[in-house]
Amino acid sequence: MNYPLLFKPLYKDYIWGGRRLESFGKELPAGITAESWEIACHPAGTGVVSVGPLKGKSLQELIDEYKELLLGTELYKDSNNKFPLLIKLIDASKDLSVQVHPDDEYAFINENGELGKNEMWYVVDALPGTKLVSGIKAQITKEVFEEAVKEGTVEECLNFVEVQPGDCFNIPAGLIHAIGAGNLICEIQQNSNTTYRVYDYNRTDDQGNKRPLHVEKALEVIDFSKRKKIHYTGITIENDSLKRTFLVANEYFAVEKITFDGSFEENTEGERFHCFTVLDGSLEFNGVKVTKAHSCLIPAAAGKYTVSGKGTAIKSYVPDLQKNVMFPLMDAGYSIQEIEESIR
Numbered sequence: 001m002n003y004p005l006l007f008k009p010l011y012k013d014y015i016w017g018g019r020r021l022e023s024f025g026k027e028l029p030a031g032i033t034a035e036s037w038e039i040a041c042h043p044a045g046t047g048v049v050s051v052g053p054l055k056g057k058s059l060q061e062l063i064d065e066y067k068e069l070l071l072g073t074e075l076y077k078d079s080n081n082k083f084p085l086l087i088k089l090i091d092a093s094k095d096l097s098v099q100v101h102p103d104d105e106y107a108f109i110n111e112n113g114e115l116g117k118n119e120m121w122y123v124v125d126a127l128p129g130t131k132l133v134s135g136i137k138a139q140i141t142k143e144v145f146e147e148a149v150k151e152g153t154v155e156e157c158l159n160f161v162e163v164q165p166g167d168c169f170n171i172p173a174g175l176i177h178a179i180g181a182g183n184l185i186c187e188i189q190q191n192s193n194t195t196y197r198v199y200d201y202n203r204t205d206d207q208g209n210k211r212p213l214h215v216e217k218a219l220e221v222i223d224f225s226k227r228k229k230i231h232y233t234g235i236t237i238e239n240d241s242l243k244r245t246f247l248v249a250n251e252y253f254a255v256e257k258i259t260f261d262g263s264f265e266e267n268t269e270g271e272r273f274h275c276f277t278v279l280d281g282s283l284e285f286n287g288v289k290v291t292k293a294h295s296c297l298i299p300a301a302a303g304k305y306t307v308s309g310k311g312t313a314i315k316s317y318v319p320d321l322q323k324n325v326m327f328p329l330m331d332a333g334y335s336i337q338e339i340e341e342s343i344r
Contacts, residue, residue, distance in 0.1 A: 133176065234343060245259075
């Protein structure tokens with residue numbers, strides 16, 4: 001397991017999708033495409049290896065067979081044989097529903113042992129004037145919000161943010177959110193598909209049916225007490241050929257934006273897999289090239305490896321926060337306070 005795994009993307013045709021991923025670099029099927037599940041191992045969709053000696057194997061089959069060689073010694077022991085992340089590219093041709101996700105404890109009890117869903121968004125591209133929803137306005141209480149749901153005035157409670165390409169947003173469980181029309185987003189999330197919709201603009205599908213809402217559960221999990229930071233600017237380590245910006249880091253995932261021209265060293269140390277999603281240009285590892293709009297999984301067994309090429313990529317993994325995030329940034333001269341304020 002010493003070469004990057006590329007998977008056939010899984011395309012989802014939700015009603016708010018479009019065709020924009022095609023111009024970004026994907027080969028789409030006919031009709032609308034809302035999401036491309038790049039690296040996925042979930043009952044709603046599991047990736048299958050597209051090239052190399054393991055071609056045709058599903059990601060779950062690889063985990064079953066290779067165990068810690070794929071996931072890593074530090075991740076496999078607590079994995080229950082499950083992949084912890086789901087990596088997507090999202091084309092919002094129309095507004096997504098206003099929604100919230102539960103945390104692990106609530107999901108386990110109420111969703112048949114499912115994981116909760118913490119996620120983050122990196123805005124790959126955005127049309128002029130594009131917005132998204134990140135949280136509710138400061139004065140909104142649970143009682144006020146519940147009344148707004150009944151009256152159909154939810155939008156008056158929401159915190160709308162205008163976005164630009166390169167913006168980053170952390171969306172923890174419990175935070176009301178919505179991706180607005182015009183966004184092209186790379187999403188890194190826990191491996192969960194549990195979503196509670198509270199408002200969907202009264203839309204109907206092609207059969208005239210409204211999508212179901214989940215108001216009761218949503219009201220139980222929305223965090224009305226904490227006002228989360230909105231934009232995440234990250235914190236950067238840079239040298240002549242490599243710029244590494246830590247965007248978000250928590251117990252569920254760490255996400256870095258890497259801009260490179262030449263080669264750079266990475267090391268799984270056998271402990272945890274790495275994922276790369278190429279936003280521009282291409283990267284190459286052990287003779288396998290990964291081009292724009294495509295993703296790869298580096299098995300933990302790769303150990304120390306060299307990536308070469310020119311471009312920009314999102315790297316995602318499940319971190320040891322001290323070892324993989326705090327110590328490298330402290331070694332680069334950042335204080336603990338600076339790190340906490342930037343990426344947590």
